[in-house]
Amino acid sequence: MTALEADTTTVLDAVRALVPEIAQRANEIEAAKLIPADLIQRLTDAGAFRMFVPRQYGGEEMTLLEGMAVIEEVAKADASAGWTVMIGADFAPVFGRFPQNVLDGEIYPEGPDTMARGAFAPKGVAIRSDGGYLVNGQWPLASGSYEHQWMMGSCIVLQQGAPVMTDAGVPEMVLAMVPAEQADFVQTWDSVGLRGTSSNDFVFKDVFVPDEHIGNFFGPATVDTTLFRLPIRLALGPTHVAVVVGIAEGALSDLRQLAKTKRPAFNPTMRLAEDPVFQYRLGQLDIRLASVRALAEKEVRLMWDAASAGEPISPLQATRQRAMVARAHTECVEIVNEAFGLAGSNAMYNRSMLQRRLRDVRTAAQHAAASGEIYTIVGALLVGEGVPPAALA
The missing domain is CATH 2.40.110.10 (Butyryl-CoA Dehydrogenase, subunit A, domain 2)
Structure with missing residues (x-):
């Protein structure tokens, strides 16, 4: 499995067509400190930024898992591009915290790409x-x-x-x-x-x-879609997971390619891919990343099903979902770090994508969404202790 949602969508297919060029232009993106305008336009045309916009405004109104699959694909090619798609798409539920007449008359009067x-x-x-x-x-x-x-x-x-x-x-x-x-x-x-x-x-x-x-950032939305029914932190956190999962998948892909040709300095008769110790550690990393995906899919699907049915999300369910986001960041940082180590000296040069992915995933994990403080709230709820109301907003 290479994406958080197996089902393809028109947006996902369109974005996948752009991925090779995004990866090829990663150096250009890093040097310019921005995504080139032509790539932004093509991502816009593909629907990447209107994934979560309600259909009533011409948007795709995709599920969280569908949107996460798109973001992961882009982040696998280039983390900055994946992050940019995440940020742009995530403003849809934030716009939903403003009066509906503002959305109708000022945000989306001419289409969904505001x-x-x-x-x-x-x-x-x-x-x-x-x-x-x-x-x-x-x-x-x-x-x-x-x-x-x-x-x-x-x-x-x-x-x-x-x-x-x-x-x-x-x-x-x-x-x-x-x-x-x-x-x-x-x-x-x-x-x-x-x-x-x-x-x-x-x-x-x-x-x-x-x-x-x-x-009201933490208040209810004024437009009704399944995504907009979610408290804002629950709506935005999973897309951050898609970014770091994409980075980690890209790192493991880089490592697999390197292993086919790299020969350890003190054992040049063997390719790294033939080393059973390397095979063991790569297998572990692959399963660890699959575990991150499985947990993310489970928690997001449970939350989505509740919101779709109009059911309230319990404090424990909400905090577990946020804890999943934190755990995913920690695990993806460790996976990329270990991939970097397994690559040996090849990874330390600026020409290596692995060193960039390590810098990118470490930076992504500095976001507040990745904070481990949420574990304390989960633990308190599990043993029936009180928590501050603000911690559950």
Whole structure:
């Protein structure tokens, strides 16, 4: 199995046709720190960025597993391209946190390919003003080198200089959406991995955001699809898994190819592929990656089936799904790291895709979605102990 969902789709087939060129242009992507505009256009034409847009707006309305298969295919060719597809596609359920009349009249009036960039860590502040909020802040890690119409930033709401507290005892947060031209980018992206994602900082300075452009990131969606019914963290986490699984699959593919010709320095009579110790370790890595896929498919399918039936997702089910996301990142980092080690000195040169994949997967695993803190919440629920309500949002 080479993808998270065996069933092919029109989008998956179209993207697979682009994969060889994406892989061939990986050096170009890394050097430019962005995905070339012509590749972005062809990914758009393939439907990669409208995978999760509701059909009522002309989108594909694909399932999570179908979308994950697309992202994995791209990430296997180039991690930055896979990450970019993930980010662009994931804004569909985020748009769904804004009023439906905004989606109808401002987001999708001309079709499903409206794009956004932004960041969801609350690095901005919002002060109530007549009919909206005055927003200021600087947000890091706004990935995506595609043309976009909207920018989003999460903010802490202030009143008289202090955070407004919710009934749950945490600061009130709002998600501000503004036209892209009202944001200024700061060229901060100089990273060890995922270099082609153009994940720069952006700034809102004294931007007035009307109430209809204020979303509740953790609230319910205003448009009803199975994906949009999911709490936002559950909707977005699995696509991160698709990226790291794609990177890990690419690393194992690189290693298999290398093993066919590489001869160990102190045993030149044998190809690496003939070494039983290598075979044993490669077999382990293959099964470990298959286990990551199996767990991801199980947890995503259980969650999807519940949402499709209109059933609530229990706190334990929700936190187990988030723990799956964290575990997948940890395991994929270890798989790629071990593949790098098995490749020997070949992997340490900049010309090696394995060293790039190691940098990329390690960078991807720095995302908040990969945080192991969720294990504590799962454990507390398993033994019947209380957890803060905010931890379950």
